[in-house]
Amino acid sequence: MSYIPHTDADREAMLKAIGVDSIEALFDAVPEKHRFPVLDLPDPMTEMEIAAEMEALSRFNVSASDYAIFLGAGAYHHYIPSLVNHMLLRGEFYTAYTPYQPEVSQGTLQAIFEFQTMISRLTGMDAANASHYDGATALAEAVTVAMAAHRDKRQKVIFSPTIHPHYREVARTYHQNRAVKFSGDRSGTATMVDLADMIDDNTAMIAVQYPNFLGQIEDYTEIIKAARAHGTLVCIVTDPVACALLKSPGELGADIVVGEGQGLGIPMSFGGPYLGFFAVKNEHVRRIAGRIVGETVDGDGRRAYVMTLRPREQDIRREKASSNICTNQGLMALAACVHMTAMGKQGMRRVAELCWHKAHYAAQEIGKLKGFSVDTTRPFFKEFVVTCPKPVSEINDELIYHFGIIGGYDLGKDFPTRENQMLLCVTEMNSKDEIDMLVAGLRAIAAGELHDGDHHHHH
Amino acid sequence: MENSTPQPLEKTSYELSQPGRQGIRLPDPDVPLTDIPADLCRTDLDFPEMGELDVVRHFIKLSQFNYSIDKGFYPLGSCTMKYNPKINEDMARLPGYAHVHPLQSQGTTQGALALMYRLQEWLCEISGFDAVSIQPAAGAHGEFAGILMIRKYHIDRGDVKRTKILVPDSAHGTNPATTSMAGLQAIELPSDKNGDVDLDVLRKACEQHKEELAGMMITVPSTLGVFEEHIVEIIKIVHEAGGLMYMDGANMNALLGVAKPGELGFDVMHYNLHKTFSTPHGGGGPGSGPVVCNEKLAPFRPGPVVEIIEEPQDEDDAPLYGWVMPDKSIGRLKAFHGNFGMHVRAYAYISAYGSDLPKVTHYAVLNANYIRARLKGTYLMPFDRMCGHELVIEGHWPDKAPGVHALDISKRLMDYNFHPPTNYFPLIVPEALLIEPTETESKEVLDSFIEAMLKIAEEAQNNPDLLHSAPHITPVKRVDEVKAAKDLVLCCRPTHIESAEAQ
């Protein structure tokens, strides 16, 4: 019976202690008509069989461990130091739960405290919480914080069209029954100046992404100026990997910084589990959702950590809580904490610089190809936009088939004006050889030189 | 400012840091360099600088301050702290799952899609529902999905006034919080003396709010660990008033193969894969909270969801799986597709039991009732009846040991090397201790826990100070929560504010 340790003798002794003669008798309260339905499930499997079946199934996926990958758009293939996984596999961490009992949870609590610190320093904020489900839900919850900061007296929230499309969608799902009006992103073409002009006294928050969904670093000066003038909160969605190199969102003038922490030691894992982070200036700490760990002392005067500002949360405030979040992404926060600590001050910057140099090398080489053009109107970090001579899906099919390369993101899917535009991502994981192969592949595909059966890659 | 700084158990990474020390080394760039404009860059990053071995020792040391399932019995009620099989961890880390990008094309992800599809099918079969979305990231996220679906269903029928959700007072805090977050109003229903929904109160509430009733959220078995006697009746009353029924499925460990919520008449429910299907709790998460529903609500599911796009040509062929957005979807609830790594683990777990899955529930309920039978007479029990997979007791003896509280019992349990049960939940039982043993614990473990509980009951009368001053053997003593909230130190020192002041 897989993970159930009972012997027949145990079962009989226990039933006797309870005073019933069968296990079935424990369920008399369930309406008889509905009791013990048949479950149509496969036969039980042993560990050996499970491993064999699931391993075989996994081979139907193309993975970044066998293929070169230039796909980003919110999920990234970054290096994960070996020790991160070793720490995550400590049962003491991953088989514990929320640290409700601080006396037996100081490990989890201190790790969260250090995580909060590093996220605060990276983003240039004063405080951070212990995580949200992902970057998208963190943005949705930022809207809630901004509404509350204005005591629900303002209705308008402006989104830059260059925020990740999934994030904008999730925020709309979250607030569909509430008095929030989203604007700014629908046409898909609003510039930072246009957005700054939309800010008025009814605007609770404006959100931008930095670097934006297209990888670019935009100039937020006008927006921040207008937001200040109208008392509008500025939320910056950011990539923590970029923050190790670029000016922090706090330095730019953000009040709230959210984003996806997957790039900090968490595998792509087909989209989750990831790590939403949420950081704010001091004046908003009491409004944010989720777990927050604070420092204190124990009965002997020793330093200790504990979950704090608990009265914000659903288990105490119930229908008055601003969010229902309970289980979060704790272990992913630990992964990020270990990752950032192991990388350290130098490693974090080094990774960001490698991304910059490799992405720029790739962009320069692709820019030289006939039929392709690279958008260099703004500085970019690790992603950039390439206009292609053919539909992106066709190019990607050829890249994977002939070159073993997972190509970029098809921007035409989300932005009607960006048909045939591909968003390419280059990280420290892409060697010069891989980049050169990508360039050669694009050249051959544009020239129509490839034939079925030509394979340029080996694995 | 105090002069003596409190001594830490373990210094923070910032305190362990030495300027110039290097952690993980990275290769030199193998491409020509491109200038990074200085005006884009930050000048400093206040981060720790530690050697690799120091980092490992730091986190190992921290891990040793934790209690965990791998270390011992963790009967945290409502959380289903069962064994997290090691093979599940290995499966989630297979490169063909762990290193797949969520936006890769359909053709390059058929393995992942097949796995998600089969899991979706199993979750429908186990719950007796017709449709599912495995996108929600946790139980509360699944609740949010379900309540938004109910609201959109009514709106879709032009029934826009339905904005009220009935929630029993025994409900988990996420239920009322979900209701508000979805823009609806929670109406609390008092329970009767047996811990059940009071049918008269329910009828009155349905009558009173008839025009505005969107539905009801209820946990089965209830958060008190008991199977609601009149569940079918409750469902009927709410349906007759035009409301839909949401089941909080956090306690599904008590129902596998025992009852199917869809067959009982519920319209929608969430699972917690991190409870029922053994995906680890991770010190607070991640979880996964699939939402399952009947045909009525299927068009409103969050998406996209996995469907078969092309049936196989012949028997040896596999179908082609792909992403589909339900046509009246409430929308996307998360970037990408949900906590896939948790789907992989739950898949491995359900594969292990297969058609034996009901045994999980049989033994979970056996274990809980065994503890109940043996603590009866020593501890006050609010209800004298068979329990489900967990039991609630009262952690006090007003006459025999005045001044002893549930919290004292919890803290004293730590001295016996057990994790405490859930304290003070459900809110409607005084000094509640909610004990959930799960099926993976052996009789010997339960016996030693029971012995400790009986011993603590004696101590409560003979030597209550032992309880008040507990725990004695943990890394830290009881901590000062008031100070934490008052001083609000949320980052390692020095904070920006302090360092700015120091300058």
Ligand SMILES: Cc1ncc(COP(=O)(O)O)c(C=O)c1O
């Ligand atoms: C009864 C009940 N409902 C809902 C939840 C919320 O689930 P989650 O923590 O996964 O969001 C929990 C667990 O915490 C619970 O015990």
